[in-house]
Amino acid sequence: MEFRSLLAAAGGGDQAAWDAIVNEFSTLLWSIARSFRLDARDASDVVQITWLRLVENLNRIEEPDALPAWLVVTVRRECMQLIRRANRQQLTRHVEVLDDMPDPAPPVDHALLTDERDAALWRKVAELGETCFRVLRVLMATPPPSYKDAALALDMPVGSLGPTRQRCLRRLRELLTGKEGGAER
Template sequence: MVTRVDDDNAELLRRAGDGDQQAWNTIVDRHNGLLWSVARSFRLGHAEAADAVQNTWLRLVEHLDRVTEPDRLASWLGTTVRRECLQLLRRTARQHTSAFPELLVEIADPGPPLDAGLLLAERDAALWRAFETLPARCRQLLRVLMASPPPAYAEVAAALDMPIGSIGPTRQRCLAQLRATVSAAPALADHVPTTEDRS
């Protein structure tokens, strides 16, 4: 039997609170991809994103018996992981302002050496610069939707606190803005998506 997401959250939360590992694993399996998508949308490093996701699960453990709307668990988790990401970003910003730049000179560059891929790298950098000109809401939505595998629209709506019916139209508007910016950039002129690329 196929069980709809969220239709038995109350029972799963109750069982998890009683120490049922299988119930906890089911909750994690259902929502972990969504948490990672939201964390990555803040452009955190892998370690920071992992911290945000882990802290979100810890918050849920602390509140297992206090989730008042189990059917909105995805929304609760999405809100919580966003808060964790913002806290990490604030903490990182404070650390950067107090760090000594001279300590960074000994850190080896993990990137590949310059070679024939340089032009590709320049194109990608130009594309990301164009992406960064989009409004913040567009950037966050597109980053979440770029996850692999992509989360369901219901999960995206809950995590980003937006109506599910507006996700598709908003995505199209954001991509149209990106295409317009890319069309105007000389480095990207040959890489504007065709009609066949649009979905």
């Protein structure tokens, strides 16, 4: 087939020449687009864009006999551009999804704030006096001991451990909130 005269005629507005080119190469362009595993809609877009590129470049094609190769390169390039755009959009969607997800890791300053809070709490516990300090220290161990073991370690009757603990915690709450009462130390 003589592509030089077809391109010249199509460039001059001859619809029959344009139809002949489209009829000759449509199957080839579609097969290449489908070889990229594009769905029918995307393959159609790529083929249409390839035809558009040919219209835009009709007067610039220096080797009309290389028209089939030019169309093949153009349709492949359009397929790859479409795939790259789709991948970028997909990555962007994933990033947006990740932006909305809460970070399961603790905040960067979590350990520092926890250490400061714990140090402040133990300073207040120390203000309670020796008995409360010892009771709370033993009962707050990890893992916490049984009341029997705690009573033994503190040299206290098991029955007085609970009430002592309550008085110490009430006094600690008062110290932490600044509401001083008449609780025992």
